[in-house]
Amino acid sequence: MSAVSEPTFLIDIELQRGTFRRKVGIRSDRRVLALVGESGAGKSSVLLAIAGLVTPQRGRIAIAGRTLFDAERGIDVPVHQRRIGYVFQDVRLFPHLDVRHNLLYGFHGAAREQPRFDLAAIVELLGIGALLRRRIAGLSGGEMQRVAIGRALLSQPRILLLDEPLSALDMGRRDELLPYLQRVRDETALPMIYVSHLPDEVRRIADEVHTVG
Numbered sequence: 295m296s297a298v299s300e301p302t303f304l305i306d307i308e309l310q311r312g313t314f315r316r317k318v319g320i321r322s323d324r325r326v327l328a329l330v331g332e333s334g335a336g337k338s339s340v341l342l343a344i345a346g347l348v349t350p351q352r353g354r355i356a357i358a359g360r361t362l363f364d365a366e367r368g369i370d371v372p373v374h375q376r377r378i379g380y381v382f383q384d385v386r387l388f389p390h391l392d393v394r395h396n397l398l399y400g401f402h403g404a405a406r407e408q409p410r411f412d413l414a415a416i417v418e419l420l421g422i423g424a425l426l427r428r429r430i431a432g433l434s435g436g437e438m439q440r441v442a443i444g445r446a447l448l449s450q451p452r453i454l455l456l457d458e459p460l461s462a463l464d465m466g467r468r469d470e471l472l473p474y475l476q477r478v479r480d481e482t483a484l485p486m487i488y489v490s491h492l493p494d495e496v497r498r499i500a501d502e503v504h505t506v507g
Contacts, residue, residue: 307353335507379451
């Protein structure tokens with residue numbers, strides 16, 4: 295009798311941060327999920343738990359066949375070993391470095407060993423070749439997010455988490471950046487979780503939608 299294979303995403307956890315408590319149950323074989331819900335519902339907390347930056351009270355997280363957290367079995371993979379590419383709402387780039395050096399910041403340590411993504415390929419994917427020598431302060435919001443996505447990919451992640459990456463942009467900039475996000479989705483083939491409160495983004499990016507809250 296063959297073993298039952300696990301889904302791509304298995305997230306069954308209970309989170310508590312101060313007085314906030316949330317149970318989250320997600321089981322899916324799709325590759326790109328969106329998390330939606332009201333502000334404060336816990337969407338970002340789920341991403342932080344996957345990344346290892348928040349520890350669930352109990353439960354299990356397994357993605358693409360790797361168990362990242364299992365309270366019963368005492369498994370809690372260290373942050374630096376989870377191989378998570380994380381794109382925050384606020385881009386968190388280094389203002390004293392140019393674009394090229396911001397990108398290369400992700401390409402260090404274990405990321406240099408048998409890299410799946412190299413600098414030239416990521417620069418072409420995101421259309422940022424003309425920006426490489428520019429300082430972060432001179433970039434538009436959409437350009438900064440493309441650099442942040444590139445840095446995340448150059449860390450050689452096994453999973454990509456995007457926490458409302460377009461929320462700080464106006465509608466024109468969002469429309470400009472969405473095709474790049476679609477290219478990342480299609481050409482990297484990484485499991486992705488995308489947090490957004492905008493239905494159009496969700497519809498254009500995700501294979502499946504889960505409500506938190």
